[in-house]
Amino acid sequence: MNAIQTQQESSHVPVLMHEAVENLALVQNGRYVDATYGRGGHSGYLLSRLGEASQLLALDRDPDAIADANKRFAEEPRFSIQQSNFADMREVLQANGWLGEVDGLLLDLGVSSPQLDVAERGFGFSRDGDLDMRMDPTSGVSAAQWLAVVSEGELVQVLREYGEERYAKRIAGAIIAARAVEPILRTGQLAEIVKVAHPRWERHHHPATRSFQAIRIKINGELDAITEALSCAVDVLKVGGRMAVISFHSLEDRLVKRALRQPVPDSRIPRHLPQPALEAHSWKLIGKATKASAAELEVNPRARSATLRVAERVL
Incomplete structure (x- = not known):
């Protein structure tokens, strides 16, 4: 071949x-x-x-x-x-x-295109899917499970360190507030929360890009x-x-x-x-x-x- x-x-x-x-x-x-x-x-x-x-x-x-x-x-x-x-x-x-x-x-390094493109793997937000993000979906906790229990302080740290997100505190606060209303289980749901909370959108980049990267890095170590x-x-x-x-x-x-x-x-x-x-x-x-x-x-x-x-x- x-x-x-x-x-x-x-x-x-x-x-x-x-x-x-x-x-x-x-x-x-x-x-x-x-x-x-x-x-x-x-x-x-x-x-x-x-x-x-x-x-x-x-x-x-x-x-x-x-x-x-x-x-x-x-x-x-x-x-x-x-x-x-x-x-x-x-x-x-x-x-x-x-x-x-x-x-x-x-x-x-990083994530492969098939992982990003398959909605149910939960790595991307171009198509709505389960909020999973695990490279090995048979082990560990999913992104949805982690977001359900993470403290606001840890979430701020993850977004700031792994996503280099300058608005980490504002986004983390929005995620914590949203999960108090209903569980965050879908990629589209999380992307919309971050999008609304983000005060400044970068050209050619969805406002949730850095947050998704940060959470993915955390989930997979x-x-x-x-x-x-x-x-x-x-x-x-x-x-x-x-x-x-x-x-x-x-x-x-x-x-x-x-x-x-x-x-x-x-x-x-x-x-x-x-x-x-x-x-x-x-x-x-x-x-x-x-x-x-x-x-x-x-x-x-x-x-x-x-x-x-x-x-x-x-x-």
């Missing part, structure tokens, strides 16, 4: 696909990990560029993604997938005998998962292996930049003790941050906020 077939069979348009895969400096008989399968766009292109002796292991926490992969790549012997949060990839790869043996790692995944990436890759990370907003990109600048901790010192001044770094940056081209933006406007960073493990 080639990359064109993969894209045609899916509503999901992979962002910065060629740039991310080509910057992994592929070796023909390597081991690769797509830690955020989504709908297989990056995996499909990776497989089209790899030799017959290569292997690709994909991870995703979304059961719909697992079902898509099992159908799409059922006849592909080089491919396998496991349902897992990418924060747990150290354990997954250790169980597979791949820890420290991976040539290339791809992380495409996304920033903690990203931090953990980035911290174990050094253990996953072999020396000389590369990691490509695609982020979609400043909170994600900030975590990526911070992780790639951190020096190597001394493994002989327990984690709870302070580290001495360190100079050696695990990563060598490959090129500069890459943004989507004008041609890609014409096909996929959602790529406008994407940033690709690539690094090579050197220690």
